[in-house]
């Protein structure tokens with residue numbers, strides 16, 4: 010596979026596993042090539058995430074402090090008032106976020122709650138922010154209502170490989186998740202879908218997970234790759250740490266398989282050194298959550314993010330609507346030309 014190869018949806022498990030186990034430098038080189046073909050390598054999309062309803066979730070996801078099945082000491086909260094959500098969105102916009110993600114710990118939204126959620130979507134959208142929600146499983150009708158209210162993205166993760174899935178969640182099936190993703194797509198929304206690494210899965214599971222994502226009929230526009238945060242009280246609190254290099258490899262392969270998707274460095278970032286985050290950006294991650302909170306777990310302070318961006322010469326990606334197609338095409342051509350002239354990469358394998 011080279012940077013110019015076309016977008017594929019027919020990856021085999023073996024192909025993905027071969028990518029995951031490539032020599033590290035070759036893998037990062039390939040991921041950078043793909044990344045630079047489709048994105049400005051020095052821009053990272055910035056989202057802010059707010060928990061609009063916390064805890065007491067009926068699902069049993071074994072990593073999650075919000076599951077009502079485990080005692081993690083998390084304070085439960087009812088659905089947040091619409092105005093409070095809008096105030097938070099306004100504050101997020103002022104700190105430079107272009108997308109506002111709202112998460113509720115539900116199996117799926119209820120009839121009673123959905124009208125409030127729709128109001129939140131309309132209000133946040135009116136501020137000029139992109140909107141994203143994660144509310145659990147959606148029926149076709151619910152997906153359509155959310156889409157009509159102006160919801161741009163819906164987040165629903167596959168979490169892991171199909172094979173490992175029932176070690177992690179028993180209250181909903183892999184197929185349930187695929188069905189929700191299909192309902193979201195059919196309603197015309199963009200898909201945010203990824204998973205969590207370091208839950209005790211092996212490399213074959215990470216390959217299976219990436220293959221599932223890459224072989225969806227359309228690649229998710231946003232692919233969050235999380236590193237497990239081990240929460241005391243959850244069944245995964247003592248699971249063995251994932252080798253950080255394996256995590257970076259997962260990011261790189263996600264980038265190669267889904268060249269046009271934003272790969273998001275998501276939960277677990279607060280446990281990463283700046284150097285590890287820099288490696289992830291090099292491997293093709295180009296989206297982060299920014300701010301004080303990542304749903305219920307700590308997120309690195311916003312100032313630390315700003316400092317890291319400065320040190321790496323990274324700037325927040327502007328909203329896509331800020332640029333015309335012509336501007337984007339011109340920028341891409343210029344970048345390709347600059348790279349060709351600077352011989353930034355010397356590909357020893359092909360020399």
Ligand code: SF4
Pocket residue numbers: 066067068069070073074075076077113114115116145
């Ligand atoms: S991950 Fe979502 S669905 Fe699973 S327990 Fe947590 S809040 Fe509920």
